[in-house]
Amino acid sequence: MHETKSCLIVGAGMAGLTAASALSQNGWHVTLLDKGRNVGGRMATRQIGVSRFDHGAQFFTVRDSRFQNAVDQWEARGWVKPWFTESGHIRYCGVEGMAGIAKALAKPLHCRTATRVERIEPVDNCWRLFTEAGEELSANTLLLTPPAPQSLALLSACIDRLPSGIVSEMRSVAFDPCFALLTTLAGPSRVPPPGLVRPDTGPIALIADNTVKGISAGPAALTIHARADFTRSFFEADPQQVAQLLLEAAEPWLGSPVLTSQIHRWKYSQPLAVCGEPCLYTLEPAPLAFAGDAFGGPRIEGAFLSGMAAAERITATALR
Ligand SMILES: Cc1cc2nc3c(=O)[nH]c(=O)nc-3n(C[C@H](O)[C@H](O)[C@H](O)COP(=O)(O)OP(=O)(O)OC[C@H]3O[C@@H](n4cnc5c(N)ncnc54)[C@H](O)[C@@H]3O)c2cc1C
Known part of the structure; x- marks a missing residue:
């Protein structure tokens, strides 16, 4: 048996890391899994010899006050810096590259990299997840943050047990x-x-x-x-x-x-387009949320806000 407030999160990009931090602070037992060698997802930094490259997102902007509060803390801790200002918005970047921000966020979390999730199935109102290495993990709640086509592929064995509205919303994301x-x-x-x-x-x-x-x-x-x-x-x-x-x-x-x-x-x-909701959530066939930039907005700030929304939704349902 697992703890009542247990959550498996697939994806340690900005959405997954934000949700994991919020849930952990609320007393949840959270495990983050990512197929990448490092955390960060599309906030990616690669070292080639002495050279370091941000090869996904180059910078981020801030419009929402909740994100601004987080960014102010990251700046005070030396994780981010203003790069330049354009059209009245500061473009922030990671002091050690964009992935450096994700690395710092992941430090206090239980995060496993190089762990590719292969398939997921619901069992008795809980979730069971299978990794490529043949490992089996389970929890009460599941949060999926990969791009929608990848999240849907993980659920292919039980897709007909999900609410049809959620499936069609996910299928519309390109x-x-x-x-x-x-x-x-x-x-x-x-x-x-x-x-x-x-x-x-x-x-x-x-x-x-x-x-x-x-x-x-x-x-x-x-x-x-x-x-x-x-x-x-x-x-x-x-x-x-x-x-x-x-x-x-x-x-x-x-x-x-x-x-x-x-x-x-x-x-x-x-x-290409953003869903109307900051995250998707269902209790059928077991507690399941979807988050990422396709929900909160097509950028890092959107992924952050979507991760926050998913954590709030998961916590609120567990309190009922
Ligand atoms: C080229 C490029 C340029 C960009 N430029 C900007 C920019 O200038 N400003 C800006 O704000 N945003 C920019 N973005 C977008 C920004 O990077 C994203 O909006 C944000 O990082 C998305 O975060 P996320 O957590 O939603 O998804 P992701 O970062 O994609 O995280 C999802 C994670 O899921 C993991 N995953 C997927 N499948 C599995 C599996 N089966 N098992 C385990 N793990 C899995 C992935 O490895 C990944 O780490 C850019 C993106 C790219 C690629």
Whole structure:
């Protein structure tokens, strides 16, 4: 038997970490599981030699006072810093990269990385979860935070036991894909301060110089994000060809010879539309919540607010 207030959370991105913190503070026994080698999900940072790259989200903005309170605390603890201000909004980034924020949030939590969940099934008003390694875990409540298609796939064996409204809401969530090209140069780039350009035309949405941004040592370390339509057209193409096309388009901002390039494919980058509710919740067939940026808003702040909403919903139901 497990404790009454036990929750399994799949996904240690911003939504899962936020919900786990809130539930733990409310006395819940929480286990967070993530298939990634590190926590953070789409707040991802990669080290290549001396260079460090943010290869998912580059920064975040703050509009909601609850998120502002959290960000103020993170800034006071030295986890985040303002990068630059645009259109009246501060763009914050992680002092040690975006994943550094997630790492700091995960520290007090029971979080298991490199643990891919393969399938989940309801048993006697509880949830049983099976990992790729053949492990079995169970809890009263389940919170799923991966992008909607991945969450639904985990529940495929019991999908007909979920309320049809929730299933159709989840099925309506679609994401843009995004190529991220990580390139090291032999010297400085031509990306001007504060280290970010967004070309008006062509296949590139954004070029960030992680060295100018202040998270990488050594020569220029560029993150080049492709536009969604370009990524969609070339998603199955040879990665070398994609890298070549993006480097050709980036030429005006390179400024030094290219040393290395790695391509990363984000299949689910940002949601195309956001659900009307900050999270989804059902007691059928057992207590289950869905959270993430597809609910709270298509960015880090939205994932935070959705994680908070899910934790509030789970706690409120348990109190009844
Ligand atoms: C290229 C790119 C650029 C972006 N730019 C910005 C930006 O500038 N500003 C901004 O605010 N936002 C930006 N975003 C969006 C932002 O990163 C997301 O909104 C936010 O990080 C989503 O958090 P989440 O917790 O909802 O989901 P995720 O971060 O995706 O977390 C879900 C987690 O679930 C895990 N998972 C999935 N399936 C399984 C499984 N079977 N078993 C175990 N674990 C599993 C994943 O590994 C992942 O860690 C960008 C995203 C990308 C990809």
